[in-house]
Amino acid sequence: MVVTFRVLAAYVTFEGVRSLVGGEEPGTSVVALVLLAASIVVMPLLARAKRHVGERLRDPLILAHAAETRICVLLSISTLLGLGLYAVVGWPWLDPVSGFVIAAFSVHEGREAWEGELDEDDEEET
Template sequence: MTTGTRRATLERRVRILVGATIGYNVLEAVVAIGAGAGAGSAALIGFGLDSVIEVSSAAAVAWQFAGPDPRARERTALRVIAVSFFALAAYVGAESLIALLGGAEAEHSTVGLVLAAASLVIMPGLSYAQRRAGRELGSRTAVADSRQTLLCTYLSAVLLIGLGANSLFGWGWADPLAALVIAAVAAKEGRDAWRGDPCCAPVPATAPIPATAQSCDCCSGAG
């Protein structure tokens, strides 16, 4: 298989994975925000808004790879991903502090617990597949979006703990505290996306897929 053919295959794979990510996160956002509003849960609403941000992030990657030269659109797509992270962090952080200081307590949400558990199962696979394709392509945006998807996995665990502690022990502060964790992690991911990773820099279309993009740690989504 030629380098050009392999690149086209990977770009097509990224588009498919992005489409799957968008579809799931639209559903996740509707369910989480609706359940969060009903239960007065800042964590659930924050989780739903993260899903909205995930959709905007994935849409930015879809826009990038819809063009004839995805690498030419990479910087703009990265900026969109970063700004979406910052917006999420600001909104959820403010709402969480208001809930903590105001003493508002969220109600039990069975729907929220089920949603968090489902995301813990679904999102890691999507993240891994997209990260692997993005690393081989040397695409910072595909890797950044895979980190956004992986973040959803971590936030699912945080949400599950917060909702569970509130439901089982009546710890009303656990819900907004979980939301604050969501906001802090989102801010960090926004900073990383804004800076980008030099080892995943775009390469000319005629060049081989770079070995650094296949192996560098900063493109793995772990750092």
């Protein structure tokens, strides 16, 4: 599970650098904006439910899934904000920079998930 946090961070960082170096402007579509808005509403509910189940079962993998779902919410929020600000001010670098923030958060969450898994292993050995 920790690997997926790092892969997400690497992918978002790579795409952000590629966009900045290539001078790409973010693309938008009505479908994408509707999906982003829907995920901002639905994904927090899903993350909360996963966290609740993970805590009740004391399952670190489900808790890690809940953390990944929270990252998806943040990714949707940052993407929507980046596209919204781009539409207002016209700065194409806003979209990749918002992705860098998500990449940093993903690394942080991955570290927490890893430490949580190690703590679980330590408790089982005693």
